[in-house]
Amino acid sequence: MKTPIYLDNHATTPVDPRVLEAMLPYFTTRFGNAASRNHSFGWEAEQAVKEARRKVAALIGASDREIIFTSGATESDNLAIKGAAETYGQQGDHIVTCATEHKAVLDTCKRLEKRGFRVTYLPVGRDGRIDLAELAAAITDRTILVSIMAANNEIGVLQPVREIGALCRERGVLFHTDAVQAAGKVPLDVEADSIDLASLSAHKMYGPKGVGALYVRSRNPRVQLAAQMDGGGHERAMRSGTLNVPGIVGFGEACEICRREMPEEAPRLAALRDRLKAKLEARLDEVYVNGSMEHRLPNNLNMSFAYVEGESLLMGISEVAVSSGSACTSATLQPSHVLKALGVGDELAHTSIRFGLGRFNTEEEIDYTAGRVIETVKRLRELSPLYEMAKEGVDLKKVDWGG
Amino acid sequence: MSYSKTLLDHFNNPRNVGSLDRNDPAVGTGMVGAPACGDVMKLQVKVDPESGVIEEACFKTFGCSSAIASSSLATEWLKGRTVDEALQIRNTEIATELSLPPVKVHCSVLAEDAIRAAIADYKKKRARHEAE
Numbered sequence: 001m002k003t004p005i006y007l008d009n010h011a012t013t014p015v016d017p018r019v020l021e022a023m024l025p026y027f028t029t030r031f032g033n034a035a036s037r038n039h040s041f042g043w044e045a046e047q048a049v050k051e052a053r054r055k056v057a058a059l060i061g062a063s064d065r066e067i068i069f070t071s072g073a074t075e076s077d078n079l080a081i082k083g084a085a086e087t088y089g090q091q092g093d094h095i096v097t098c099a100t101e102h103k104a105v106l107d108t109c110k111r112l113e114k115r116g117f118r119v120t121y122l123p124v125g126r127d128g129r130i131d132l133a134e135l136a137a138a139i140t141d142r143t144i145l146v147s148i149m150a151a152n153n154e155i156g157v158l159q160p161v162r163e164i165g166a167l168c169r170e171r172g173v174l175f176h177t178d179a180v181q182a183a184g185k186v187p188l189d190v191e192a193d194s195i196d197l198a199s200l201s202a203h204k205m206y207g208p209k210g211v212g213a214l215y216v217r218s219r220n221p222r223v224q225l226a227a228q229m230d231g232g233g234h235e236r237a238m239r240s241g242t243l244n245v246p247g248i249v250g251f252g253e254a255c256e257i258c259r260r261e262m263p264e265e266a267p268r269l270a271a272l273r274d275r276l277k278a279k280l281e282a283r284l285d286e287v288y289v290n291g292s293m294e295h296r297l298p299n300n301l302n303m304s305f306a307y308v309e310g311e312s313l314l315m316g317i318s319e320v321a322v323s324s325g326s327a328c329t330s331a332t333l334q335p336s337h338v339l340k341a342l343g344v345g346d347e348l349a350h351t352s353i354r355f356g357l358g359r360f361n362t363e364e365e366i367d368y369t370a371g372r373v374i375e376t377v378k379r380l381r382e383l384s385p386l387y388e389m390a391k392e393g394v395d396l397k398k399v400d401w402g403g
Numbered sequence: 404m405s406y407s408k409t410l411l412d413h414f415n416n417p418r419n420v421g422s423l424d425r426n427d428p429a430v431g432t433g434m435v436g437a438p439a440c441g442d443v444m445k446l447q448v449k450v451d452p453e454s455g456v457i458e459e460a461c462f463k464t465f466g467c468s469s470a471i472a473s474s475s476l477a478t479e480w481l482k483g484r485t486v487d488e489a490l491q492i493r494n495t496e497i498a499t500e501l502s503l504p505p506v507k508v509h510c511s512v513l514a515e516d517a518i519r520a521a522i523a524d525y526k527k528k529r530a531r532h533e534a535e
Contacts, residue, residue: 307465308465309441309466309467311467312414312466312467312468312470312471315467315468316414326441335441345439346438346439346440346441347439350438350439382420383463383464383465383471384463384464385434385443385444385463385464386438386443386465387465396438401436401437401438401443402437
């Protein structure tokens, strides 16, 4: 076993060697521009993009022409939300989203608020899921779009996508889902789930960075988006710019592998994740899982280790790469907005660790990680005045911390 | 974020971890920060009442590695100083010694606050003790 061990697969995944293999010729001998219509270099690139488009579409039950390639999911989220707001702004000025969305959705909605749109940020329960009745109540005749993620990037909680889709369809409102973490990990079907727009990213599913896609429904209803990037009219004029052919080829291959291997990979990762959780819970008191275990990505575990600040825990297990919801690891010095939305107190949010398992993790790595975490939590609790107070029976919530 | 060797050494091998009897009149206890902010430092000193020299200093800290290292370093610097000398310790000296990155300078501020709180507690107890 080699260290460091990578358990931060919600941040990014390594490129699968099979994906890299598929990409390589498109950097060198097959370097053509997919928009070059009059020579074989262009045709070859165009053919490769066509093939990749088919594979991406197949992963989510879409048809080829509904896939718009982008630079990544942030761009896809922006295009979906701003593009729909611009196109359908005459019909309504209201968007519904949720408090635990990724910043690419939240900040896009905030910008639209500055342009005069109204946005409802649905709360989530302790399990991290929205309440469908609250969603139904939030939709008005001014609502044009609902944007709810399929799976959360911090806590891995799955939203009831199918029910949300059905509700939006019934109410005649477009449904966008940020499916970055869910795609390739759990089944998604744009028909069965009544999804109108879906953001995808290659580098979260063992493909390369810098390439993503937006699924745009082409019929029942046909969704139209105002382009956010003007130029040569690529991608059905919704996203101009020369196509990143090697990236797109890699994305296609990554989707194909996920689609084929998901039935074995998902239960394998869920078993490893459950093994990690069981080991930690057996050896440590006062550890808490954040979010629903039932409705969760197979590869996610997010836990709070009371009385141990997250950054110090990350440092203590430096040979294992994970991330924390602690403010001390974020640029803003604010604890995770996702944990806050769940109602996890700041004091526990500061102690949270996100484990993101991936295709290349082994049981040996998981056992090693569990051992390191247990050892480090115990060591840091010996250092923690809060643990000492709690063991003495002091109720930390009743202590006056003086501002 | 990359940290200095000195900081990592204090984080991995913290000095003077522990607790003193907070009811001992020779002991001053300072507790600063709040769990909701992600930092709580408890710093204690035991002072020789005759000389005013700090004989023992110890800490427990809930916080990031910079907070743990700042308090560990503070306890080392406190030992052997008089209480008045202890009050001369500045957060900037701690930050410099540990090469704290700018976003972590507040950890050294907290350590200075903890020193002041511990000394203030000792002085308060001492005054009460003498009045009795």
